[in-house]
Amino acid sequence: MDMVTVATFNDFQPAEPLKRRLEEAGIKGDIHDERKLQKYWFMSETLAGIRLRVDKHEYERARGLLADWDRSDGVLRDAIHCPECGSSRVEYPQFTRKFVSPSVYALLCKLGFFEKKFYCEECHYTWAVRQKIQPATDLLGWPKK
Helix, strand or coil: CCEEEEEEECCCCCHHHHHHHHHHCCCCEEEEECHHHHHHHHCCCCCCCEEEEEEHHHHHHHHHHHHHHHHHHCCCCCECCCCCCCCCCEECCCCCCCCCCHHHHHHHHHCCCCCCEEEECCCCCEEECCCCCCCCECCCCCECC
């Protein structure tokens, strides 16, 4: 089976009930835990490491069911969503696990050469874990006092 992510979480607890609910609807689900791999390879906090996956052929149906359940019960409130398109197919950090040399990139991130960001697999949008607040400026771009 070719599995596709339908929802991404930071923790295991919200993913398990959704997996059971999908299976009750006739869709085989799988929970893939990448947190240990992230901790080793990326030397960072483990975010977006729990993936609820379904067979590629059932993806659209599962996505529709999850959207309906979220509207009625809020089942995706703990899922990580892209701020641009709302998808829950998110990776962290922004490079794929199939990257040629993730450990080199992770080391460069740790040294501050690159900033780790979330990455949306749907629209390819990236965003920072923490938003930087820009100081208020005047018309010329000078900081206000």
